[in-house]
Amino acid sequence: MAVRVSVGAAEIVALRDGEHPLDRAWHFPGVPAQAWEGQDGRPLNFGGYLVETDGKVVLVDTGWGPYLGPPGGLARPAALLEELAEAGYTPAEVDLVVFTHLHPDHVGWNLVLDPGQDPRPRFPNARYLVPRADWEHYRDLEHKHPNIVQQALPLEELGVLRLIEDGHRVTPSLRAVALPGHTPGHTGYALGDREAFLLGDLAHHPVVLRETGWAQRFDFDPEQAVATRERTLAELEDTGTLVAFGHFPHPGLGHVIRKEGRRAWLPW
Numbered sequence: 001m002a003v004r005v006s007v008g009a010a011e012i013v014a015l016r017d018g019e020h021p022l023d024r025a026w027h028f029p030g031v032p033a034q035a036w037e038g039q040d041g042r043p044l045n046f047g048g049y050l051v052e053t054d055g056k057v058v059l060v061d062t063g064w065g066p067y068l069g070p071p072g073g074l075a076r077p078a079a080l081l082e083e084l085a086e087a088g089y090t091p092a093e094v095d096l097v098v099f100t101h102l103h104p105d106h107v108g109w110n111l112v113l114d115p116g117q118d119p120r121p122r123f124p125n126a127r128y129l130v131p132r133a134d135w136e137h138y139r140d141l142e143h144k145h146p147n148i149v150q151q152a153l154p155l156e157e158l159g160v161l162r163l164i165e166d167g168h169r170v171t172p173s174l175r176a177v178a179l180p181g182h183t184p185g186h187t188g189y190a191l192g193d194r195e196a197f198l199l200g201d202l203a204h205h206p207v208v209l210r211e212t213g214w215a216q217r218f219d220f221d222p223e224q225a226v227a228t229r230e231r232t233l234a235e236l237e238d239t240g241t242l243v244a245f246g247h248f249p250h251p252g253l254g255h256v257i258r259k260e261g262r263r264a265w266l267p268w
């Protein structure tokens, strides 16, 4: 179910596309099983966040989408569009689609692929904003994931792609913040004076707020990912900033706090 939170004059809606089981050894190959003791085994969440601010409707990431079944995608039909409707929005009302990064589980609803027809934007009135470093990296990659080929690369030819850099103002109050490491162009989106901060894949599980050195399987540059994670989480600790992690249990919203001398996750 879509979860809506007001942040000042803005609204954030967590949209769930689906989930699949977290295979700890596979996702965190360097972490021994006993290090997970006491952690629950909840599945990985997939989806996106809608931000309504400055009179604009912004969708941050579009999930796995409807075109990939197991083992690549979700175990059941993807639900992001239903959640969008449930939250009271049509695809035509989305003004901007922005991406934290170009991994296949973040681009899946970008385009409509009807058999025998050319792909067309799922959000017909939107511009699609992609961090430049990710666009260049994934465009030039030799082995591309089907979701990147089908859901990301056609954006350029369709004329709806815009490349953005660190500091780009998506709207006057929503700003791109480079958080590199998980991918070359991995980007967070900060609302206002960091009243809220969408952090993408800065962490994949709440335990990583404490264990910031745990590299995730898909961290492009693990050393940089760890450094970015540590610095960003330290800045956010006990500040009251509402943060969003797309892979944490739905809705993935909460606060970074210090509790009993350790950094921890306080779900919203």
Ligand SMILES: [Zn+2]
Pocket (backbone or CB within 6 Å): 103, 105, 106, 201, 247
């Ligand atoms: Zn992801």
